[in-house]
Amino acid sequence: MAKIIGCITTTHVPSIGGAIAKKLQNDPYWSPFFDGFKPVHAWLKKVKPDVAVVIYNDHGLNFFLDKLPTFAVGAASEYRHADEGWGIPVVAPFRGDLDLSWHLINTLVDKEFDITTCQEMLVDHAFTIPMSLLWPGGESPPVRAVPICINTVQFPIPSARRSYKLGEAIGSAIESWDSDAKVLVMGTGGLSHQLDGERAGFINKEFDLKFMDSLIKQPDWATQYSSTELVELVGSQGVELLMWLAARAALPGPVHKVHSNYHIPISNTASGLMLIETVH
Amino acid sequence: MKVNQLNHPIPGTTIFDGVQARKGYALNKMCFSFNSAENREEFKRDEDAYCKKYGLNAQQHDAIRNRNVLQLIAAGGNIYYLAKFGGIFGLDVQDVGAQQTGMSKEAFKAKLAAAGR
Numbered sequence: 208m209a210k211i212i213g214c215i216t217t218t219h220v221p222s223i224g225g226a227i228a229k230k231l232q233n234d235p236y237w238s239p240f241f242d243g244f245k246p247v248h249a250w251l252k253k254v255k256p257d258v259a260v261v262i263y264n265d266h267g268l269n270f271f272l273d274k275l276p277t278f279a280v281g282a283a284s285e286y287r288h289a290d291e292g293w294g295i296p297v298v299a300p301f302r303g304d305l306d307l308s309w310h311l312i313n314t315l316v317d318k319e320f321d322i323t324t325c326q327e328m329l330v331d332h333a334f335t336i337p338m339s340l341l342w343p344g345g346e347s348p349p350v351r352a353v354p355i356c357i358n359t360v361q362f363p364i365p366s367a368r369r370s371y372k373l374g375e376a377i378g379s380a381i382e383s384w385d386s387d388a389k390v391l392v393m394g395t396g397g398l399s400h401q402l403d404g405e406r407a408g409f410i411n412k413e414f415d416l417k418f419m420d421s422l423i424k425q426p427d428w429a430t431q432y433s434s435t436e437l438v439e440l441v442g443s444q445g446v447e448l449l450m451w452l453a454a455r456a457a458l459p460g461p462v463h464k465v466h467s468n469y470h471i472p473i474s475n476t477a478s479g480l481m482l483i484e485t486v487h
Numbered sequence: 488m489k490v491n492q493l494n495h496p497i498p499g500t501t502i503f504d505g506v507q508a509r510k511g512y513a514l515n516k517m518c519f520s521f522n523s524a525e526n527r528e529e530f531k532r533d534e535d536a537y538c539k540k541y542g543l544n545a546q547q548h549d550a551i552r553n554r555n556v557l558q559l560i561a562a563g564g565n566i567y568y569l570a571k572f573g574g575i576f577g578l579d580v581q582d583v584g585a586q587q588t589g590m591s592k593e594a595f596k597a598k599l600a601a602a603g604r
Contacts, residue, residue, distance in 0.1 A: 222580075266570075268522060271515075272508055289522070291522060292527070292570070293571060294574060360565060360567055361508055361565070362503060362504040363490050403501065403556070403566035404587060405557070406498060407499075407588055408588060408598055435492045438500065439493065439497050444566075471600070474579070474580055475581060477602070
């Protein structure tokens with residue numbers, strides 16, 4: 208059976224794509240952020256995952272309000288990025304894993320998650336930037352990928368509790384996949400930030416740090432909050448922490464924190480990074 | 488059923504729920520179209536014609552003319568689609584944040600940096 212080796216959760220701010228394209232990794236503004244990924248690179252070189260299940264949120268590239276799934280699972284052999292309207296460079300396509308996609312789809316529906324399946328799916332910066340951060344250098348990452356998208360565009364968004372349960376179901380699905388693959392789960396987005404309204408620029412360092420800590424000590428801690436409570440605590444777009452929750456919930460059994468980084472600000476966002484491995 | 492589970496509104500924050508999604512559909516659909524460079528060019532060539540093509544109401548059309556983000560949100564705009572409108576003018580999220588908070592971009596960036604201390 209497939210083995211889950213751990214999860215990596217990271218911010219996916221679009222301007223990171225611009226900084227990568229302009230090679231600003233060592234610039235004083237950017238280095239506290241990019242330097243945080245060095246231990247992640249070393250770990251990835253050591254463990255060499257075969258597949259990444261990437262839990263992210265689309266921002267209006269693949270999905271519009273005409274048809275907006277709460278949970279969507281990619282089932283394509285290839286995922287393409289495209290023009291998002293505001294100028295970050297379009298990156299090379301990503302390889303899919305159809306066997307794992309359909310195993311996830313079949314298992315999730317069996318577990319009463321009525322997901323949307325997507326045999327064609329554009330992936331936006333929330334998918335592409337974390338891939339570039341984990342495997343820098345501009346070449347296609349050495350993993351096959353399955354994107355899983357959670358709606359955070361339009362309320363009602365799935366609750367923290369529901370997203371956590373989705374993560375648990377994703378984890379048990381991966382573990383029942385008849386394959387010898389090593390699987391990495393990724394959760395992208397957050398942490399606290401708000402782009403819209405007079406409250407734009409809202410950041411909550413205290414909550415973010417507590418949340419990151421909770422993922423080790425008590426991973427379902429944030430499920431006590433309703434979606435609107437989360438908006439109040441972490442900002443309108445900070446609710447992307449749902450991706451972190453789902454990714455963490457996918458890990459079976461005991462875990463070990465390998466690395467974390469937290470830095471304010473990247474663009475309008477409190478940036479966060481965690482690498483948590485499973486202890487087998 | 489109420490979408491806001493709180494007993495109070497969140498200051499300076501509009502939850503993009505069904506009420507906003509209904510109100511803003513035409514505006515958001517137009518902004519979604521700006522994923523395409525061809526559409527961005529068409530908008531720039533004749534802005535009013537492009538707004539009419541997407542059936543914007545007067546409030547939405549005015550907010551587009553005014554390049555005013557708070558007015559666009561009040562007219563039902565969702566920030567993810569509005570960001571694509573801002574992209575036409577090379578505006579980033581700090582420009583947008585500064586405009587909405589009535590600050591200079593430098594002051595807005597300083598406020599963000601201060602949140603880290």
